[in-house]
Every structure is written in C-alpha cells, then in structure tokens.
Amino acid sequence: MKTRRDFLKAAAIGAAVIPAGSAALRSAPAAADELPRLSLDDPAAVALGYVHDVADVDTSRFPRYEEGQLCSNCNLISGDADASWRPCSIFPGKLVANDGWCSAWVPMN
Numbered sequence: 432m433k434t435r436r437d438f439l440k441a442a443a444i445g446a447a448v449i450p451a452g453s454a455a456l457r458s459a460p461a462a463a464d465e466l467p468r469l470s471l472d473d474p475a476a477v478a479l480g481y482v483h484d485v486a487d488v489d490t491s492r493f494p495r496y497e498e499g500q501l502c503s504n505c506n507l508i509s510g511d512a513d514a515s516w517r518p519c520s521i522f523p524g525k526l527v528a529n530d531g532w533c534s535a536w537v538p539m540n
C-alpha cells in the first residue's frame with residue numbers, strides 16, 4: 432500500500448528532476464528509443480531504490496515491495512509496451528527497464 436509519505440517523497444524527487452528533464456526536452460526532442468537508460472547511480476534512482484531487474488529489489492529497505500510489481504505494470508511508465516526500455520514520468524529524459532522497479536510504483540488504472 433502506498434502511503435502519503437511515499438507519494439510526497441516521489442513527488443519531491445520528480446519535482447527536483449523535472450526542470451533538468453524539461454530543459455533537455457526543449458533543446459533536443461528525442462524519440463523514446465534515443466533516450467539514455469537510467470543509471471543505477473543516478474541520485475533520484477538511488478533515492479527511490481530503482482533497479483533494472485526486480486530480483487534486485489532491496490526488500491529490507493523497501494518492505495512494501497510486493498511480488499508482481501514491475502515497471503511494465505506501473506501506471507507511470509509510457510511508450511511502446513513491447514520495448515524493453517521505456518520512458519517513466521518519475522525519471523524524465525531517461526528510460527527504465529520493463530523488468531525494473533522503484534518505490535514510486537503505482538498500479539495501472
């Protein structure tokens with residue numbers, strides 16, 4: 432279950448990274464498949480516990496993770512469902528792995 436605290440944390444990180452992503456999008460629009468992959472060392476990725484492979488989720492740090500949660504079934508992912516790497520609104524300008532996960536995961540509507 433997502434808590435208000437989780438939401439506020441995700442929103443704060445999103446707000447911190449959106450200006451940089453917005454500037455990049457204004458200067459050089461890129462097709463989704465041309466975007467770089469999100470680095471595991473990215474500060475926002477570290478803060479939200481993002482992993483490329485859901486098997487690597489640190490469940491001691493993120494005990495609310497539940498089996499079956501994946502970027503591919505998160506409401507914040509976009510782009511071609513058949514692509515292995517896709518845009519995510521939490522990490523603008525970067526691609527996340529379909530098999531990945533972060534603590535901002537939200538179920539599909």
Ligand code: SF4
Binds near residue numbers: 507535
């Ligand atoms: S779980 Fe959702 S919010 Fe987190 S990186 Fe994957 S698609 Fe983005």
